[in-house]
Amino acid sequence: MLVVLAAASAASMSAQTPPDPAGWRSLQGTTITARYQGTDSLRAARALALLESTTRLPGLSQPGPRLTLTVAPTRAVMDSLVGGRVPEWAGAVAISERMEMIIPGGRFWPGTLLEEVRLLRHEWAHLLLAHEMGSLRIPRWFNEGYAEWAAGGWSGGGAWKLRVALAFGDAPPLDSIALRWPRDRVPAEVAYLLSASVIQYLVESSGTRGLETFLAEWKRQRSFEAALRGVYGATQAQLETDWRKWVKRRYGWLTVLADxxxxxxxxxxxxxxxxxxxxxxxxxxxxxxRADEPPDAPEFWKAGGGEPVDPGPPSR
Missing domain, CATH: 1.20.5 (Single alpha-helices involved in coiled-coils or other helix-helix interfaces)
Incomplete structure (x- = not known):
């Protein structure tokens, strides 16, 4: 894998362009343009190679658009590019209106290579899903759930984390799929997993082919609710009820104890x-x-000289 990445990085570096007036340089890939500043060229090349070697995401029918990958050298630059403060725990941001993914530079990137791959796929999934659905509004839980599921966060230990969260009561209430997205790290992570569990539930019900059919019907009818009824035979309220039972049965505290x-x-x-x-x-x-036992030489055994007195044989 490292050899492939090195080769891809070298190929990307050959397509390097001169810096613009703001100091941004770019690497041109097949479907992605990576932008960076300063010494982040290797980070940009590696991210570009990882994304362009990724296969088509499940459920999406058409090839993706041309994307921009921007490596922000500092948190301040990242906040300015996003147009607001990015939570410290957030590894990247996808802006679907610009078809742009913004990731941190190598100097303040805290994760491992595996986490980097999942992060890139997560944000990439956001952009491709937005492109697939066009102008249709995507519910937040579906958007985040699909991205987390497609990135492999669910298969990479996510189910076990959700079990533990539900067992210890650290998860948001399961009464509604419409999750209010938290900004703190742990509640947000649980919210991601809960949303991904909805996608996992749909996939287990009818496979990735069913998910692809659902997205196609959603686009054709331009109605999330109508597509849900047509493909899965349930309203959103029914889906919520069935999903809640499935989550509690499969990932609740009884399952933890049964493991x-x-x-x-x-x-x-x-x-x-x-x-x-x-x-x-x-x-x-x-x-x-021991405290209640009599001493070996009680006081009444002792004579005036302090030595124990032999009581002699018992009298008859």
Whole structure:
């Protein structure tokens, strides 16, 4: 993989253009133009290679448009490009109106290569989904859920994280799919996973072909609700009810306890705790028994000289 990336990066670097008056340089890919400043050329080339080597996203029928990938050298530049303050935990931003993805420069990129791949696919999915649906309004939960699901965040341990969140009550209420998107990192991560679970539920119901058919019907009828009824045979309210039951049944706390690894881990901890408590109790009990025992040489055995007196044989 590293060899492929290196080769792709070298090919991208050969298409480098001179800087514009603002200091931006660009790398021209097949379907993506990557912009960067200063020393972020390798970061731009790697991101460009990763995106252009990615296969078509599930459910989307047409090839994507030409995109712009901008590597922001600082948080301040990133905020100015977005037009507002980006949360510290947010790794990137997709702006569908400009078909542009903005990612942080290498100097303040906190993640691993695997996280970078997922992040790029997530934002790329936002742009391609927006292009696919045109002027139609995409519900926030569907937009974020599809991007998270398509990026592999769901298959990469997302289901287990959701189980833990639901088990400990750290998830938003499941009474509505229309999630109010939080800005704090942990609640936002759970919201992403909940939204992705809706897409996973739809895919398990009818496969990626069903998802593709749903998107096509949505475009044709220009109605999310009508396409949902036509393809999945449910209104959004019915989908919400069925999805909520599915999530609670599959990812609730009972599922966590039913998992064999979790069960044995909890049982092991419980046994260790019981052993420690039992051992402490036995020590305290022995200490109390020793305190109640008579001494080896009680005072009434002693004569005036302080030595124990032999009581002699018992009298008859």
């Amino acid at each position: 064999s690894a979790v069960f044995w881990a909890i049982l092991s901890v419980a046994l260790v705790a019981m052993f420690v408590v039992r051992r402490r109790y036995r020590r305290e009990q022995m200490a109390r028994l």
